[in-house]
Amino acid sequence: MKSGTVAIIGKPNAGKSTLINTLTGTKISIVSKHPATTRFRIIGIKTTPSYQIVFVDTPGLEKPRHHLGEIMQSNVVSAIEEADVLLVVVDGSFFNEQDEEILSKIKNMKKSVIIAVNKIDKINPRAQLLPLIERISREYGVDRIVPCSALTGENIQELEKLIVENLSEGEMIFPPEYTDSFPLVYKISEIIREKVFEHVYQEIPHSIAVEVEEMKPGEKNKEVMVIIANIIVEKENQKKIVIGKDGEKLKAIGSKARKEIEVIIGKKVYLQLRVKVIEKWRDRPDISSRFGYGSI
Ligand SMILES: Nc1nc2c(ncn2[C@@H]2O[C@H](COP(=O)(O)OP(=O)(O)OP(=O)(O)O)[C@@H](O)[C@H]2O)c(=O)[nH]1
Ligand SMILES: [Mg+2]
Structure with a gap:
């Protein structure tokens, strides 16, 4: 079977926690309309007969402003280091320099990178999406880009399929009945x-x-x-x-x-x-x- 860990990273408010909840079909991580909601590294596990994905939701990447912020950011760094695949969530409806800064940082990493262009339900007209995807692909050299909506579930199956394709053959990391590892x-x-x-x-x-x-x-x-x-x-x-x-x-x-x-x-x-x-x-x-x- 295939197995591995996938770190979900991105700027605050990009929709990372919503995405881990939709991908696992469980409320793993809390969500709010305000940035900097997630503080922990939060694990959500999806197991099927042919694969196990261990998703790790992380706090939004940004400059720390206090001790808690430093802990939050160090949680992101360790999640990135430990992951087999990086799932970078960018806000397709509000793509800005914060997203670009994160994409530049991961550009030269020797890990499989998948970019989820999230919140496409908010992109109007939809024709704006294609130039954005082309630009990200050209500037950051990533061809695994999936436009999706964590909120409506649009294209989430395709995203999951691509994640599985990028995992290696291996043993299960957690027993199959586990859905999370949060006390x-x-x-x-x-x-x-x-x-x-x-x-x-x-x-x-x-x-x-x-x-x-x-x-x-x-x-x-x-x-x-x-x-x-x-x-x-x-x-x-x-x-x-x-x-x-x-x-x-x-x-x-x-x-x-x-x-x-x-x-x-x-x-x-x-x-x-x-x-x-x-x-x-x-x-x-x-x-x-x-x-x-x-x-x-
Ligand atoms: N329209 C729309 N809203 C979304 C989508 N995904 C997330 N949201 C909304 O965006 C806001 C932020 O979502 P979160 O999942 O908390 O974002 P996050 O990236 O985990 O944020 P931090 O934990 O603060 O870094 C919430 O109001 C979500 O409902 C989406 O695909 N479409
Ligand atoms: Mg969050």
């Missing part, structure tokens, strides 16, 4: 973070982290999972924003997150959210590692 508590934290992003992004862009403090079966009803999680912000006023008037925002975040968590753990969930202030946590290695962001 459950981080998945839960990520779901909560996604819901916080949806509700308060305008006011608090990136100073949010989530940590699950406790997860245990209910004392009275063992069928219910009790989860206590902390939403970390950097300032007192941000705490007020997350909580909202009469706790409305926090309630909405909690109820949306709870529904998704119930789906992934297959149990009723009692979710208790708290909001805590830790000043400048993104610059503190001890704190970021507590949230699972690792160290460099």
Whole structure:
């Protein structure tokens, strides 16, 4: 059979996480309309009788602005080094110098490179697509270019086929029943973070982290999972924003997150959210590692 790892890289907001979810058919990685959402290296596995692809979603490539940013970027670098195939996602509807910078960086790498020109559903008229593909092919010497839409699924099968063609013969890397390798508590934290992003992004862009403090079966009803999680912000006023008037925002975040968590753990969930202030946590290695962001 064929097997290998595929690192999904690209500028922030290009649609990498949406793509890993569509390629694997599972919600592996959280998505938002705002850039710099993904912080971890996130693994999604697709196994069929004839191949196994281990996809690695990565944070958007950009200049780090704080300690957390440095960790995020080092996660991308190690994902690139470890990958058999690089899947570079560019935003076809908003191709710019950020995409070009990334393409120049990978130009001379001795790895199979596939370029996904994403968001083609947003390209209007479609005739603009061909010159873009020709230009990328000419300037960066890559002929494996697939226009696609991670959102609508258009051309995703073709993309997968091309990925498989570029894998080598080998053993399975993970047991066939695995779909990801992300510890459950981080998945839960990520779901909560996604819901916080949806509700308060305008006011608090990136100073949010989530940590699950406790997860245990209910004392009275063992069928219910009790989860206590902390939403970390950097300032007192941000705490007020997350909580909202009469706790409305926090309630909405909690109820949306709870529904998704119930789906992934297959149990009723009692979710208790708290909001805590830790000043400048993104610059503190001890704190970021507590949230699972690792160290460099
Ligand atoms: N129209 C359209 N929107 C897309 C497509 N793919 C992703 N998006 C949207 O683009 C936004 C960013 O998507 P993400 O998947 O979070 O992007 P990302 O590259 O993982 O972003 P970072 O993790 O911040 O680097 C979201 O609003 C997605 O719904 C696509 O094919 N078409
Ligand atoms: Mg992402």
